[in-house]
Amino acid sequence: MTLASTTAPVASRAWLRPGPFALTLPALLLLTLLFMLPLVRLFSLSFTGGFGWYEKALTGGLYTVILYRTFEIAGIVTFFSFVIGYPVAFLLATTTPKWRAIGFAFVMLPLWTSVLVRTYAWMVLLGRNGIINRMLIDSGLLDTPLSLLNSRLAVILGMVHVMLPFMILPIYSALTRIDPDLPTAARGLGASALRILTTIYLPLSLRGIVAGVTLVFVVSLGFYITPALLGGGKVMMYAMVIEQQVREFLAWNFAGALSVILLAVTLVMFWLLNQGVARHLRD
Amino acid sequence: MRTRREVLAATAAALAMPKVAFAEGEPPKPKQLIFNASGGSQIASLRENYLNDFEKETGIKIVDTSPVDFGKLRAMVESGNVSWNITEIGGQDGYRVTEMGLAEPIDAKIIDRSKFQPQAQMSHVFSPSCYSTVMCYRPDAFPKGGPKSWADFWDVKAFPGPRSMRNHPVDNLEAALIADGVTLEALYPLDVDRAFRKLDAIHKHVNVWWSTGQQPAQLLVDKEVVLATGWNGRFYDLIRKEAPLVMEWNGGILKQGSWVVPKGAKDQYWAMKTLAAMADPKRQAANAEILGYSGMHLDSNQYVAEKIRPLLPLYPDNLKKQVWLDQKWWTVNGAQIGERWNKWMLSKA
Numbered sequence: 001m002t003l004a005s006t007t008a009p010v011a012s013r014a015w016l017r018p019g020p021f022a023l024t025l026p027a028l029l030l031l032t033l034l035f036m037l038p039l040v041r042l043f044s045l046s047f048t049g050g051f052g053w054y055e056k057a058l059t060g061g062l063y064t065v066i067l068y069r070t071f072e073i074a075g076i077v078t079f080f081s082f083v084i085g086y087p088v089a090f091l092l093a094t095t096t097p098k099w100r101a102i103g104f105a106f107v108m109l110p111l112w113t114s115v116l117v118r119t120y121a122w123m124v125l126l127g128r129n130g131i132i133n134r135m136l137i138d139s140g141l142l143d144t145p146l147s148l149l150n151s152r153l154a155v156i157l158g159m160v161h162v163m164l165p166f167m168i169l170p171i172y173s174a175l176t177r178i179d180p181d182l183p184t185a186a187r188g189l190g191a192s193a194l195r196i197l198t199t200i201y202l203p204l205s206l207r208g209i210v211a212g213v214t215l216v217f218v219v220s221l222g223f224y225i226t227p228a229l230l231g232g233g234k235v236m237m238y239a240m241v242i243e244q245q246v247r248e249f250l251a252w253n254f255a256g257a258l259s260v261i262l263l264a265v266t267l268v269m270f271w272l273l274n275q276g277v278a279r280h281l282r283d
Numbered sequence: 284m285r286t287r288r289e290v291l292a293a294t295a296a297a298l299a300m301p302k303v304a305f306a307e308g309e310p311p312k313p314k315q316l317i318f319n320a321s322g323g324s325q326i327a328s329l330r331e332n333y334l335n336d337f338e339k340e341t342g343i344k345i346v347d348t349s350p351v352d353f354g355k356l357r358a359m360v361e362s363g364n365v366s367w368n369i370t371e372i373g374g375q376d377g378y379r380v381t382e383m384g385l386a387e388p389i390d391a392k393i394i395d396r397s398k399f400q401p402q403a404q405m406s407h408v409f410s411p412s413c414y415s416t417v418m419c420y421r422p423d424a425f426p427k428g429g430p431k432s433w434a435d436f437w438d439v440k441a442f443p444g445p446r447s448m449r450n451h452p453v454d455n456l457e458a459a460l461i462a463d464g465v466t467l468e469a470l471y472p473l474d475v476d477r478a479f480r481k482l483d484a485i486h487k488h489v490n491v492w493w494s495t496g497q498q499p500a501q502l503l504v505d506k507e508v509v510l511a512t513g514w515n516g517r518f519y520d521l522i523r524k525e526a527p528l529v530m531e532w533n534g535g536i537l538k539q540g541s542w543v544v545p546k547g548a549k550d551q552y553w554a555m556k557t558l559a560a561m562a563d564p565k566r567q568a569a570n571a572e573i574l575g576y577s578g579m580h581l582d583s584n585q586y587v588a589e590k591i592r593p594l595l596p597l598y599p600d601n602l603k604k605q606v607w608l609d610q611k612w613w614t615v616n617g618a619q620i621g622e623r624w625n626k627w628m629l630s631k632a
Contacts, residue, residue, distance in 0.1 A: 062626045069632075128445070129506045149507070150491050152632075233450035233492025234632050236625065244625075247354040249618045250383075 039263075046256030053257035063241065063258065067265070070238040073152070073227075074220035077159045078167075081216045082209070084160065085167035089208075090201070092168070093175035111165045119229045122158045123149060126230075150232025158226045163219065167212040174208025175201065210277050214270060221266060238262050313550040315344040316557060319370035321496075322349030324520065328573040329561075337560045343553060353380075360385045360546045367545055368554040374538025375453050375617075377408040378610035386543035393555040394562055400597070402539055402607055403579035410539035411561040412576040415596040415605055416454040417535040419499070419518040419528050424509035433462035433534045436510060437481070439488050444509035446485070447499050450492035452624040453613060454512065454536045455482065457606070461534045467606040475620060479627055486631050503528055515596055519575025522594070530594075535605035537596060540576055571595055 046053055057063045092103045110118060125131050126148040133145040148154060178201065186196050202209075224243065227235045238258065245255035318334070320326050326347050334345045351371045359365045372380055380386045386407040389396070396404060403410040418436055420429045429435075430442045436458070448455055456473050459481035465474070490508055493499050499513035500521050518530050542561075544554045561567070567578025568586035577584065577597035584597060592598045596605065 062622065062629065065629055066625075127505060127507055147490065228494055232490055233494060234628065236629060236632070241625065244621070247352060249621055250354055250357055251618065252354075 042256045042259055045253050046260050048253050053254045054261070056254065057257050057261055066236050066241055067238055067261070069236070070221060070262075071265075073156065073159070073235070073237065074217050074223075076156055077163055077220045078213055078217045080156070080160045081163045081167040082213060085164055085212065086171055086209075088164075089168045089171035089175055092172050107165050107168050110161065115162055115225055118161060119158055119226050122154065122161070122230055126154055126157075149230065150234065152231065152235055154230040155227045155235045158230045159220055159223055162226060163216045166215045166219065170211035170215065171205055171208040174205040174211075178204045206277065206281070210273065214273070218266060218270075221262065310550070310552045312341060312343055313368075313553060315346050316368040316550060316553060317348060317366055318345050318557065319348045319351065319367045321351055321371060322347070323497075325516075325574060328570050331573070332566045332570040333560045334557070337557055341553070341556070345557065356380075356385055356543075356545055357383070363547060365545045365548045368548050368550055369542060369544055369557055372408075372541045372543055374414065374541055375608060375610055375613050377405050377410070377539055377541045379614040379617075380541075380543055381405065381407040382614060385546050387546055387548065387551055389544075389558075390551075390555045393552070394559045396562065398564075398581045399562075400579045400581065402537075405539070405541075407543060408539065409542045409558045409561070410579050411542070411558075411567055412540035412570065412574075412578055413537055413596055414540060414576045415515045415532070415535040415537045416449075416458075416512055417515050417518070417530050417532055418510060418512050419503060419530045420510040421503055421506070421527060422529050423527060429529055429531065430510065431531060431533055433458045434464075436512075437462040437485055439485075442510065445490035445507070446488050447491040447493055447502050447508040447511035447513075448485075448489050449499075449512060450494050450628070452620045453608070453617075456620070457536050457608070458512065458534065459485075467534075470606055471609040471612050473612065473616075475616075475623070479623070482627070492628070500528075516575040519594055523575075532596070532601040533604045535596065535601070537602075537605050537607045539579070 088103070088107065092100055092107070095103065123130070127133065128145040128147070128149070130149070132148060133142070136142040137145060182200050182204075183196050186200060191199070222239045223237055224239045227237045228240065239262075242255050242258045242262075245251045245258065320329065326349070330345075330347070334347075337343070338345055348367070351373060353372060353376055356367070356370055356372065359367065388407050389405075389409050394409060396409075399410075400413075402413070418430065418433075420442075422429055424444050425442055430438070435442055436446070448458075456475065456478040457470060459478040460470060460473060461467070463477060463481045465477075491498065491502055493502070493511075493513070496514050496517055499508075499511035500517040502508045503511055503518075504521065504526055515530060515535070518528060522528055522530065542558060544551055544558070548554060562580065564578060564580035564582040565586045567580050567583040570576070571578050571583065571587055572591050575594060577595040584592060584595070587595065593600065596602065
């Protein structure tokens with residue numbers, strides 16, 4: 001009796017149970033309102049007067065060169081984030097819980113610190129009168145300070161520092177899902193450490209790597225503060241040029257075209273990357 | 284029934300009503316006005332010297348916001364959603380803001396500028412102060428005496444060491460031409476090709492192309508560079524705090540500190556009243572003593588403490604060595620030269 005009376009209404013209200021679509025509805029609405037609509041507006045803005053703004057953006061060298069260099073820097077940052085981040089993620093995934101907690105504190109702390117603060121920290125370290133130069137000069141290794149700050153190197157260092165957690169976290173999460181018996185079995189069968197890495201860990205954490213690489217690369221493309229402060233004005237990124245068009249020259253149509261180009265090139269690159277990974281996983 | 288005469292009289296009275304009401308009193312006071320400015324030490328001084336008293340006298344609260352953003356101003360005016368009652372704009376944008384119709388005309392009935400400098404008589408821009416882009420250096424880097432001109436700034440043999448300049452063509456093109464021997468009188472229209480050729484010679488000696496006003500001052504204090512261009516107020520502040528820096532006025536490029544009431548802003552009468560509070564020469568002098576930016580009222584300088592006067596841009600001995608930026612020229616040519624600047628910067632990297 002009581003059982004029937006409690007289950008019946010629930011069954012009749014099954015439609016009220018939120019499905020996966022209903023659960024994502026708030027996020028979808030928010031994205032549509034705050035992201036998709038402005039994007040559509042930007043898109044339409046960039047086409048006022050035909051393809052003129054696109055022609056300007058894609059010819060004459062300047063903007064295509066900046067686009068190329070932006071991808072180059074994002075690529076270098078992604079590479080170093082991976083080379084440094086993978087071993088860290090590996091250690092976090094395989095160490096004892098105590099060390100994992102300590103390691104995570106070190107990974108997460110910078111994430112909770114403002115990008116601006118971290119950028120200034122690099123200025124203190126790399127400056128002509130900074131800690132590194134002073135150590136080198138005081139120890140007699142150098143006479144005149146090295147120009148470390150205000151260079152592409154400084155920009156890349158600062159960006160890798162900011163992006164590292166975004167590489168470590170998805171790879172860590174993929175590594176923890178690997179069955180620990182697999183490497184043990186491989187070791188039992190006499191596989192070398194390198195063999196275990198290349199045949200077990202790397203392929204099985206591939207999805208995490210792709211997620212990390214995607215995150216780091218895409219966020220790096222839009223970097224703004226770090227290059228402006230650590231590059232000494234000599235490193236120009238696409239986002240900086242877009243901002244300049246919006247705020248200074250008030251050329252919003254042109255800024256729209258530049259944004260659409262950046263978005264399109266990024267999307268195509270990731271479509272290709274995902275195609276490649278999907279094919280690899282199928283094989 | 285009313286006669287025709289009575290109806291006419293009543294209509295006339297009704298029509299006259301608003302006029303009478305306006306003449307008798309002021310438009311209703313808003314609770315607050317949004318005052319957009321650069322922020323930092325500047326707004327602190329503006330509060331102390333102008334805005335606090337304005338709040339007390341009128342009962343209107345002044346809410347200050349920052350930063351200055353020309354793009355946002357245009358977005359506000361074009362969307363008809365103007366949240367600023369008053370905003371500062373860049374010193375090079377006074378003519379552009381007028382041309383683009385983004386500002387209300389300055390109401391001469393409310394703001395008396397009859398005794399202001401000629402450069403502060405713009406139709407849509409109120410300018411209570413002015414500033415100058417000058418060079419500043421660390422004297423400890425030049426024991427035999429520092430640079431005295433833009434030509435010296437370019438002379439890396441006589442004055443060696445890393446430099447900093449603004450990552451923007453405004454001021455730099457002027458400085459390059461003056462360094463190349465162009466006189467202040469013959470500066471405009473700028474010979475752009477010649478200026479870029481001269482800039483080629485200095486590029487590799489410029490360690491930092493700065494983008495925010497506080498950068499050059501900080502770079503000098505940190506010994507990151509020994510010689511920099513910058514806005515005089517930023518250097519003034521450090522020199523007053525006894526930083527080991529020296530400013531050189533020769534070849535300084537003057538600009539108006541500029542304020543506008545955005546087109547279509549609410550409570551314009553009270554916004555103009557706020558600006559009028561900034562027209563008082565004594566208050567301008569007190570503001571100048573804190574920020575290093577001369578008042579534009581012709582009497583303002585005489586109220587500044589005597590030992591501070593030589594540190595301000597409109598002090599006669601300083602003024603005669605400087606030149607006013609030609610805003611019209613930059614409004615016409617700014618975007619095109621901005622692009623060329625980017626290209627030039629890119630070709631050097």
